[in-house]
Amino acid sequence: MASNAQRVVVTYAAPLVFLSTDHWKQIYASLASQLPLRNLHWKATTRPTIRTIQELDVKLVSLETLREDQTASQIPQSILEKPLLNIYVFICEDSEAYKATTRKQIKDWHATVSQRKNQEWLLVHVVRPDQSVAQGRLFQMKTSVLDKVKADFNTDKKDRCVQLVWSADKDNPAVWADLITKIKDGILSAFDTALTQREEEVRRSEGQRQMPGWNFCTFFILKESLASSLEGMNLYEDALQQYYELEATFFQVLREKNLSWFGPLITPSSSDDYAPLLAVTKKPYRDLILANTISVFDFRVYLLARQCALLSKLGELEEVCQKTVAFLTTFARTLRDVEDTLPPFFIESWIYSSALSVVDQCDEWARPLEMPKNELASFNAAKGELVELARQQLDVFGIAAHHLPNQPPFSLSLPTSYSISKESQVEEASKTISKAELATALKDKDTFYELYVSVTNRAIELYVSAGRRKFALKLHGSLAALDVHRGRLSNALQTFTSLPAHYSPHGWTSLEAFMLNRALDIHAAAEKPKDREWIHILLHFLRAYVDDMGKDLLLSNEDSEAYVAKLVQALKDAAHELDSDTPYPDHTALSMSIVDHDAKLAETRDGSLLKVIIYNRLPCELPVDEVEVQLAGRENSRISFTEKVSQLVPGKNEFTLFCPSSSAGTYTLFSTEISLARLHFQWKHAKTTKQIRAGSVPTLVRIPRDTKALDVRLKQPSRIELGTPSRVMVVLWTGRNDVATARVQLSAPSGIQFRYQEAEVTGEDAPPIRKDDESITFLDLKQGQTVVAAVPHSDASSYHFMRVNITVDYVTTSEPDVTRNLRLSRVVATALPVAINVEDFFRGTRLFTRFTLSTTTHQHVRVRSTHLLSPNEADGVKVTSCLAQKPSVVTITPAQPGRFLFQMDANRGQAVRDPLKLQISYRMLREEVESLIELAVGEAVSETPALERLRQDMVDILVKALETDASWVELYGVTGELVVPGVKPDEDELGAGLRRAMEILNTRRSPASYGEWREIVIPVDVPQMHILAAARLEILENPFSHAKSQKRTRPLYAGQPISALLTVTTSFHWTPPEDTQVESYAMRYDIEDLTQDWLVSGRKRGDFVAKDGETFSVPITLIALHHGELALPKVGVTALPIPGEHRMRSTVIPGCETHQVHGAEKVLVLPRGGRSTFVVNMGVANTSM
């Protein structure tokens, strides 16, 4: 049936005379050029929405040529078989002509046409344009013709008459608009009526489904006529809908198992297995259906083909593919039920050819289409599925023909109920299969492989272009499997080793394990050396194997445990043959956890022990050599615990690891490692900051302090001499071992350099040392020995504290093979605890120096003594300390600095004045008290030796008590009695010890009697001064008395002039040695203005020349302004710049210091004297008596 050719038919008719004219031919050609119709809007009565038909091809036929006999057929045809519209074209220029002939003609035509069911008619009156242009009479006439026609025929509302103003020389498309609209309306209206009627019929038929005598095939044909009608109208979606409904009905019928209308399920013909699936014409399907002899197979194929054809017109090629895949797979299952009746491999062959033919057909359809990218991808994916379906059939063929082994992945394609076919069947199949390429492939292995590979590659290509990576991977896997079967092992190995990487990232361990397992098998089969690559494959495999899902798919072995055990054994051998260290990070088969986060001390030797559990998830023992745990401490220090282990049994293994060199502290678990020969399984446990912030905290391990292990401390030297290189004291204590060598390295993060070459060992019994640029090494140390070495270092005065990392590598005599490594981080104070200020007072040949010591921290400092030492008594500086010897210890607190005064007497003119040295003997209060407590506790312990083990506890308790309460400080400072506050000893051994210790502390003692004192030596320069002036203002008895009278006899009165003498005695005694040649300096004096007290008369200010030891004097007169005890005005004396001498572009002013000799003097000024007359009234004698 040529339903594709089905078009809307429109008949035309005209007066015979007119038909033969050229004019008609022109009109006809012009009308045909207006076709196909465009943009029809079908407002269907039975459908809710308006359907738009973009384009509708219309077939114009003459009414006469239309045969009427079709109506006789009982088979429902498409409603488009019959014309939908009949047009009558006539020319009639005046009403007379109309009346005479035309009316009759129209009437005849109208009589035939209007009787027809579901057909519309249209009258077209053709008018020449020149007629219409001419106005007036003609116009009147013309209208009258059309009106008459209308009056005669167009009786109902619908306007079925139209005028066409047309001529051949004026072919204007616009003139057609009216006619075309009318044609569209007519066609749609007729179609609508016809369709509604047909639908009604279908509905009626469907309603009778349960009645006896209903025939599905008849119904099918009826309903299909609807579909083809709709298709003819280019309403593909609606047409498709009809087929879907038909399919649904078919399934309903199928479910009712009422297939009497069909022939057998399938009557395979020779070409069935390779005929193109989607060709609707390959069999006379409709006839078969009408005859009720169509097989279900053919019926389904027909239904599918029709649907696909419609889909292709809609451009839904992807759906075509999907439908066919679904159909092929589902229907194949149905066919399986009757497989025995079919030629061998009919189904496979059918699916194979059909799938490939559909792909070709779709490509054909797709050619004119331009698909957007994403649609193209899904189209490719759908095609890929089809090709893969075909490939699966090849699997079946291959296994049957023994071209392929019956095992995965090939066997995955086998139907569930597959039985190995006989040779004979294959033989037979190669004859019955009509697809030539398949038939030959069955017989010939190589052809088969070629076909297999090409089909697979085609599918892969399609999948890749569709972006379906995972499908492609799967097919790659099967290609590799084919390679294995064909013995192309290296190819296969390459694929199988590269594939797991695609599966592992998302945890598809089952598939990964399968691939790796394959790779291992191939590796073994290929007898390749078990090299590093093999080890990696194996380790990956084991890793996947221990995963839960990995085990599920271990296919090639029955007893997987034995298989794995064998592999592990081989792994051991291979590991021993490795030529370099091979790390393998984060293997999941093994895991290590720390049991106890507190490491234990080894007790008998230096070092600590750490318990770990290693969980072996393999089903067999794993031989290993060594287990190692690395911990990270501060400053990136690492320590590692190791243990030699022979094997790990499945499940838990507990080991105690030993680390010979373990510094106390808290460490984080950094990494763990299990070594098997040169293969190292490694796990990193260090956490990034981000992880820690997210809450994944690192594992901590605490290593306790080993009080008997080798230890190194740093001290500030007890004697610090400023001006000499700073030193730090390294105190090394050997602990429980005799130490053969101990190499000490110091490093300071602040960049301070240590000068090991200048290091000195102090103390008695100094061991031999070796010094080089980087370290200092102590040799032959006895057990329990303490060595002290002073190591000079570069200036660190800008820091208060110096952090020093100490690294000690030491070897004990008992274990000469083990080099222990001790890393310590110590802090040593570099700043002095006291700050010193110096004030100098010159008095003639003497100099008084006051040192103010103040503490730089909040701590109290106890100063035992201060001495100002002159390096050389003979050079004339005599130092006298004026501090009394008692109290012997001065305490400096932050609030109260200590002052120490010294007097120096020096001869003038020493050539070199060496600096003096201030020696301070001091200690911090805390140190003092701590040593006192040690002392007291030691005493208590010596009385009761059982307390020895509690010694540290007692000290700690006491120190803590003192730290919390400062009330003891005052009493201690005065008396030396230490009353420990807040300690309430219990009634036990510790309590008793504490009580005793506190008793001892509570006695009075001199602080000088215990503990060590520190010493600071500070160089002090002897100050220098060019000029030392002593100014004096002396009140004279009278202006002429120059002699200094010791006793003033005349009282001073306010307001009266008082003679005074200003004397300035200058001394160059403290002049710097380089300036001793200078004999005189110009100077200026200036008497202070005390305008409230004194008026100064005379030379208030003046210049003079000063010479060593000479006195300049000038008389002045003072007038006291009021009476009272007045201080004399001060005299300022300054040196003037030395003329002609310039230094640094400024004048040079010699140093000058002045002191007021009369500074402390006051004079008593009496009120102004004078006579006072008092008049005393003696009264009048006897006048009143």
Next chain:
Amino acid sequence: MPPQLRLNAVAFVSPQNHPILIRTFVQGQDELKYHYIAHTSLDVIDERITAAIASKSTECYLNLLYTMEDVAVYGYMTPLKVKIIIALALTDAVVRDADVLTIFRALHTAYRQSVANPFLRLNAPIDGYNDHAILLAAGSPKWKAFRKRVDDIGKAVGVVAVSA
């Protein structure tokens, strides 16, 4: 008589495409096949998701993903993007979406109940971004309840005739 659906395999896949649980209910068949099916389905699901995003659809049910040999593979994605893939034995009859959806809902419920187990988080790291580890843990053999629930559903699908 209404056709019976037969559930061949169920796969739960995490939002990061890690398999959570793959169960097969067919005796004597290679599990590998269903692992492959679950894995390849992810490609199709991705396509569907892209399409769903484009059309702003929030439908969980992803419909028939593809058919292959003798199974039809259906997909479902929970609102939290856990993918559930089932393989139904292929029959030459219409499989109604409603029936498939019923199975998916049951599986989703089984999954929800299993993941709600507070003890899953017992040893899990507490950081949020690694959350899917918990989902994965639900499918491990250590936690039997999930497997049991899924197996029960598998059995139920085979026994109970789907309402026609």
